Amino acid sequence: MTSTAHRAGSPPALTPQQRPGPLGRLGLAVVRHGRATTVVWLLVVIGLGIFAPRVEAELSGAGWQAQGSESVATRDLAQEHFGGNASSAIQVVVHDPSGNVSEGAGARVLAEATRLLQQDPRIAEVVQPQPGATLSQDGHTAVLLAGADGSTDEMVRAAKDLTGPLQDLSTGSVEVHPTGASQLWADFNGANLDAMMKSEMLSWPVTLAILVLAFGALVAAGLPLLLTLAGLVASAGSLVLINQFVPVSIWAMNFAMMFALALGIDYALFLVVRYRAARMGHDRPVADAIAETMDTAGKAVLLSGATVLVALSAVLLVPSPAFRSMAGGIMLAVVFVLAATLTLLPLVLAKLDLRINKLALRWVHTGEHRSPRFAAWGERLWRNPWVYGAGALVVLLALAAPILGLKTAMPSIKVLPEDASARVGYDLVQSSFGPGAPGTLQVVVDADQAKAATAVLAADEGIAGALPAQPATDGSGLELIQAVPTVDPSDPALSATVDRLRGELPSSALVGGAAVENLDLKSQLDQSTPMVLGVVLGLGFLLLLLALQAPLIALLGTLASLLSTAAAFGVARLVFQEGWGSSFFGFEHQGFLDAWAPVFFFAMIFAIAMDYTVFLLASAKEHYESSGDPRDAMVGSLAHSGRVIFAAAAVMVAVFFTFSLSGPLPPKEMGIVLGVAVLLDAFLVRLVLLPVLLRLTGRAAWWSPRWLRRVLPDIHFSHG
Secondary structure (H helix, E strand, O other): OOOOOOOOOOOOOOOOOOOOOHHHHHHHHHHHOHHHHHHHHHHHHHHHHOOHHHHHHHOEOOOOOOOOOHHHHHHHHHHHHOOOOOOOOEEEEEEOOOOOOOOHHHHHHHHHHHHHHHOOOOEEEEEOOOEOOOEOOOOOEEEEEEEEOOOHHHHHHHHHHHHHHHHOOOOOOOEEEEEOHHHHHHHHHHHHHHHHHHHHHHHHHHHHHHHHHHHOEHHHHHHHHHHHHHHHHHHHHHHHHHHOOOOOEHHHHHHHHHHHHHHHHHHHHHHHHHHHHHHHHOOOOHHHHHHHHHHHHHHHHHHHHHHHHHHHHHHHHOOOHHHHHHHHHHHHHHHHHHHHHHHHHHHHHHHHHHHHHOOEOHHHHHOOOOOHHHHHHHHHHHHOHHHHHHHHHHHHHHHHHHHHHOOEEOOOHHHOOOOOHHHHHHHHHHHHHOOOHHHOEEEEEEHHHHHHHHHHHHHOOOEEEEOOOEEOOOOOOEEEEEEEEOOOOOOOHHHHHHHHHHHHOOOOOEEEOHHHHHHHHHHHHHHHHHHHHHHHHHHHHHHHHHHHOOHHHHHHHHHHHHHHHHHHHHHHHHHHHOOOOHHHHOOOOOOOEEOOHHHHHHHHHHHHHHHHHHHHHHHHHHHHHHHOOHHHHHHHHHHHHHHHHHHHHHHHHHHHHHOOOOOOHHHHHHHHHHHHHHHHHHHHHHHHHHHHHHHHHHHHHHOOOHHHHHHOOOOOOOOO
């Protein structure tokens, strides 16, 4: 466009014609002090980026436990008093399908494996195979127990480091397969990381293609990716530093990568579109364009980011290290991306100015913020609200209906690839020692009650057999009894057995083991979920009320988010519990949804849903403040934010669905559940149902009692 007051490349005038608000002044300040802003961001990105490459090696792989639970107490006692014979110990399965593993080549492999384990300082006592316990009756399979002499995180790293050397001991006739809980997490984290990297490599070009179509220019499309990359590098380095003081799950980085990419693009898209409209569509000076962009779109982005942070902060209420570090990791990434959007992006926009349109498609020079197509869509919804509203509601309710039969449980061995060491070893243990052997229970009891505890275990129908009580190695007066259940560790019947034993065993007895730790975590999640959901909904409503100053539309916007969330979990039941599409997505369904998914995914879905809600309703409020006309508010919000929401949702769906195409089961759950949620929320709730609610409520949507207006801070989305 050649008629603009300030051509691309000319120094921007930083004296706006109107007095800007706080965010407008922030935008102008970072532009005025461009060199200082650049230096600060370079220091942040380079300083933290030095640590970022260490994120895979440094972050932990465990932490999936209920803090303060009986099973965690059992593990701690077993590790301290019984030579590391805890749930985090590494089990090395040595198998000779054609001979006796305790003789000849098998014996040599066992001796070499023992020597290898004893050289690792993270391994405590190495217990040799015991006939009738860890040496199978046919002699084909033996299990070396490598006791844990470190935290659960250290044992996962030990399992990762030892897997290759131990497997290399295999001969033509003897197989070696490390297994156990620590090995499971080591294998899972490795498979998960590979899947995340493949998904990221696939999602970036797809994302760039969508952004080019949305922006119409390659340079403009690249800005969100560069800003997101800066935020990701800074957050990765920060997580490595935080891990020096508090263990951080590797999943924190995995989720942070995905969430930061999706939200970073959302935020940058919203600001860049608004800036281009001010410069190209209305011929505003650079200073006015920056101030207007920050006071309108910037304010919506800030409130959206606050909503996301509030929703995710509710997950911190779950007393599990893995959950807290995952939520904290995502929140940290969002903070960095939000900071880059509100400080670095205004500077980049002012410096590039109209050069952001370089390598443009032919329609980019229209530059108008208002989309005629979405304006026409808004007019259609205004004329026929009941038809479109009812249609969207029926689809959402139909998809949400299966949620009534949703079952949850902790992940089974099926989350691992079939050739993973932990799964191969698991299957060998199960075939050689019984279906419940991989989930052996550990009972720590006072010595004077050990006989009574043994009797209870022997009489319980859920126990296939128990080993003789093992006295503590340090004379602490404790004894350890290991009992093999009759069922697979993922069988629901195991929970009933554990509950029964806890009620019947002597008062000093504590029941634990890897399978029981999963059960205790699921129980904790079941207890925490209602509280987390309530906090997320309550705080989400309060933030919308704060932003919009209108209780009715804040309530409707909050409740509408529940529809897309319920529908996403309804689809999740069909896919992951019933197995619909399992062959297409390449996974073996478990017959349930992983127990951590409802509470964690709910917070993530709600955060994303409120992200779009803020964008749409902030635009609607801006129009209502200017005209006082409910029709202009509804149609104008779609005309000015519909295209941005559509493009941002398309990017998010592409990002999320790429995670469903590779790797183990949990990332597929994450990708499909979040992808479906965004698809339904953006296209049915935000672009149909919520505008219909604005149409039906009219002026009442924006009404607020005087006492509430006096209490709330005065927030406006119109500029000037």
